[in-house]
Amino acid sequence: MTDTATPFPNAPAPSTPPAEPRLTSLSHGGGCGCKIAPGVLSEILRQGQAAMPLPPELMVGIETADDAAVYRLNDEQALVATTDFFMPVVDDPYDFGRIAATNALSDVYAMGGRPILALALVGMPINVLSTATIGRILEGGAAVCRAAGIPVAGGHTIDSVEAIYGLVALGLVHPSRVRRNADARPGDVLVLGKPLGVGVLSAALKKGRLDAAGYAAMIDSTTRLNTPGPALAALDGVHAITDVTGFGLAGHALEMARGAGCDIRLRWADVPLLPGVRALAEAGHVTGASGRNWAGYGAEVALPAAWAAPDQALLTDPQTSGGLLVACSPETAPAVLRIFRDEGFAQAAVIGEVRPAAGGAGRLQLG
Incomplete structure (x- = not known):
């Protein structure tokens, strides 16, 4: 007869490992909603910017708050360099990794460049998250890099109180094809490549109010590489x-x-939105970053007389891995829309125009 008695009858029963917390519960803010408010950031940069000589090869630095730095290597190549990282915006670790990597690579595409390699930036609470969960985050980021045709060639890790993941992204662009954010011209029209509403969807997700269709729309948008750049x-x-x-x-x-x-005028009725976000915004599912954004620059925005609070929340909604905003001549707009749609951006739309400055330059008008 086989002896089935417990070899150590007085030993305690094996304990069940504690369930891991939701990723979003570990962060005070998720995705690009983690950014320092624009007004505070401007003050920090004013105080911390030391005058120093800049090399002539530096084509784009911090002077216009552009998406990436660009350094001219030779007559045919310029290096695009950027970094982006944030705390979880979703609970699925693989999806979090994909979103963070897509968002980081977007800055290279926004300068007109093609990514060539990435370095991973990883900060994880290793006493809270399992190595399997952390591994899935990194797998998600690596999958996006493979889709972009580049390797994750290294990186850096730390033990952090909050989960943080992102990339250093490097790319190449011909010097004549660098596209800054500061070169729009009066008469240009504005084309937006992705619909708005990621921040609203993430706020609803954190409160348990986002359905499966809303989550699918959020993931589809935030993991779509801005390859048309x-x-x-x-x-x-x-x-x-x-x-x-x-x-x-x-x-x-x-x-x-x-x-x-x-100045820029936006036609709000033409701005594409992700499905369901207006109703969610009307129900109060907005991020704290939306209010901080408005506090930072609201004085520079002219709103229509009849303007609802949900519209303001969507106008300032932080977009994690959002779309490209393109300023182009009116006759070029059809080609721009064709490129977007050929690469899967079906909701790309003309949403406004660039106008000569009226009074103080750099204002935004909603119509």
Whole structure:
């Protein structure tokens, strides 16, 4: 007879490992909603910027709050360098890794460049998250890099109180095809590549109010690489490109207006939105970053007389891995839309125009 008695009858029963917390519960803010508020950031940069000589090869630095630095290597190549990282915006570790990597690579595409390699930036609470969960985050990031045709060639890790993941992204662009956010011209029209509403969806998710369809729309948008960037930059009629991220559509349009010394008018009715976000915003599912954004730049925005609070929340909604915002000549707009749609951006739309400055330059008007 087989002896089935417990060899150590007085030993305690094996304990069940504690369940891991939701990723979003570990962060005070997720995705690009983690960004320092625009007004506070401007003050920090003013105080911390030391005067120093800049090399002539530096084509784009911090002077216009652009998406990436660009350094001219030779007559045919310029290096695009950027970094982006944040705390979880979703609970699925693989999806979090994909979103963070897509968002980081977007800055290279926004300059007109093609990524060539990435380095991982990883900060994890190793006493809270399992190595399997952390591994899934990194797998998600690596999958996006494979889709972009580049390796994750290294990186850096730390033990952190909050989960943090992102990339250093490097790319190449021909010097004549660098597209800054500051070169829009009066008469240009504005084309937005992705619909708005990621911040609203993430707020609803954190409160348990996002359904499966809303989550699917959020993941589809935030993991769609902004690959049209290089083809757009190759068009002579495209004058400026940026991507819409943590400061919302209003904040990044204002950066474009300030850099160009122009005003921008947006036709709010033409701005595409992700499905269901207006109803969620009306129900109060908005991020704290939306209010901080408005506090930072709201004085520079002229709103219509009849303007609802949910519209303001969507205008300032932080977009994690948002779409490209393109300033181009009106005759180039059909080609811009064709490039977007050929690469899977079906909701790309003309949403406004660039105007000569009226009074103080760099203002935004909603119509």
